[in-house]
Amino acid sequence: MEHAISGAEARQMPLDSDPSRDDRDLRARAEAVAAVAAKHADAVDRAARFPDEALAAMREQRLLGIMLPAALGGEGATLSEIVDICYRLGQACSSAAMIYAMHQACVACVLRHAHDSAWHETFLRRIAAEQMLLASSTTEGQAGGNVRSSAAPVERTAAGIQLDRAATVVSYGEQADAIITTARRSAVSAASDQVLVSFLKSDCVLKPTSGWDTLGMRGTCSSGFNLLATGSADQVLPEPYETIHKYSMVPVSHLAWAGVWAGIAAGAVERARAFVRRAARQNNGTLPPGAPHFTTATGSLQSLRGLIATSVRSFEQNADNPRVLASMDFQAKLNLTKVQASELAVGIVLDAMRACGLSGYRNDSDVSVGRHLRDVLSSPIMINNDRIMTNLATTALLTAVPPFLSE
Structure with missing residues (x-):
């Protein structure tokens, strides 16, 4: 092959931008997708349907493979750029x-942990060339949100491997071109001895077991399925999931999600801004009673953006340092970023609604933030904040409090 992926190179590649790429062009492409997504957002929410138009725009603007390096057909986009797109x-x-x-x-996860896997190199090239959409399956059966425990094992067969998994949630599973799933390494392995496996759509049979009629985030179509997948042993990523979880899944997921939640909050703040301005014009410059809530929302949004930017910068600076990434302190900070970002985002949208008063509460108002509130309320329960804080309490018990501020 003309290019084999080494471990160190794969970990660093997402942080190496293509110097020939114009950042303004990337922003313009993101804006183009956002315009399409905004046009259909209410319809997607009402029908709880997949945002087909937005995905088509992502593919047209070739945004699905931008994290991949140029050698694999991508653009070497940084995590900062990915989070910016999530925000928009x-x-x-x-x-x-x-x-x-x-x-x-x-x-x-695939890029940073494929190492010298020829199968995954071909897979990554296809993601860029075909603009394939990947879905993840990490929740299973009674384990619920405990992504570090798997019940279903990878079974070795004469033809390769097989996985029969009770996947309680597979977001947009029916629309995805491939599913990246956790699994127990073997039938005799412990539940925490996990691997990550890449299955193409053609490898999978999805039997629906539950629907997706939810308060918000209705267009993610996160139904439950029984996942029966077959493939070759090469489709199992070479590193244990424990490593992938710490180095890639947790930081990239939490920071990208935080970008989304901040974007929802920003959208709500813009509606509050429009309401306050209009009310002031209609009342000879007198601000409406909810104006203080707009001020609070604006300040909190600045804090949220700063929190995310700091966390993204910290990850990018340490992305090729396994010792730092795996440390209890770094993992705790990442998890706290997720908790703090989700709680802040919910508070911002609530303040935006109170700034708009009844107009923000109504569904038929041009400044309604009802959808924003319903969607952002998912943030504390995506990897439940209570679960995270309980786990962090255990970690804190093992960590001494520094005696001085300078340490």
Whole structure:
């Protein structure tokens, strides 16, 4: 092959931008997708349908493979750029933005941990060339949101491998071109001894087991399925999922999701801004009673953006440093970023609604933030904040409090 993926190179490639690429062009492409997504956002929400138009626009603008390096047909986009796109799409259509964020987390996991796998190199090239959409399957059966536990094992067969998995949630599973799933390494392995496997759509049979009639994020179509997949042993990523989880899945997912939630919050703030301005014009410059909530929302949005930017910068600076990435302190900070970002985003949208008063509460108003609120309320329960905080409490018990501020 003309280019084999080494471990160190794969970990660093997402952070190496193509110097020939114009960042303004990337922003313009993201804006074009956002415009399409915004046009259909209400219809997607009402019908709880997949945002087909937004995905078509992503493919047209070739945004699905931009994280891949130029050697694999991509553009070497940084995580900062990916999070920026998630933010812009979040302002337009929460479901489309979340689908994009989850796809990019899958791409990062495969790219950073494929190493010298010839099968996965071909797979990555196809993602860029064909603009394939990747979905993840990490929740299963009674384990629920405990993504570090798998029940279904990878079974070795005469033809290769097989996986029969009770996947309680597979976001946009029916629309995806491939599914990246966790699994127990073997039938005799512990539940925590996991691998990550890439299955093409043609490898999978999805039997629906539950629907997706939810308060918000309705367009992600996160139904439950029984997943029966077959393939070759080469489709199992060479590194254990424990490593992938720490180095890629947690940081990229949490930071991309945070970008989406911040985008939802920003969209709500813009509606509040429009309401306050209009009310002031109609009342000879007198601000409406909810104006203080607009001020609070604006300040909180600045804090949220700063929190995410700092966390993304920290990850990018340490992305090729396994010792730092695996440390309890770094993992705790990433998890706290997820918790803080989700809680802040919910508060911002609530403040935006209160700034708009009844107009923001109504579904038939041009400044309605009802959809924004319903969508952002998913953020504390995507990898439940209570679960994260309980786990962090255990970690905190093992960590001594520094005696001085300078340490």
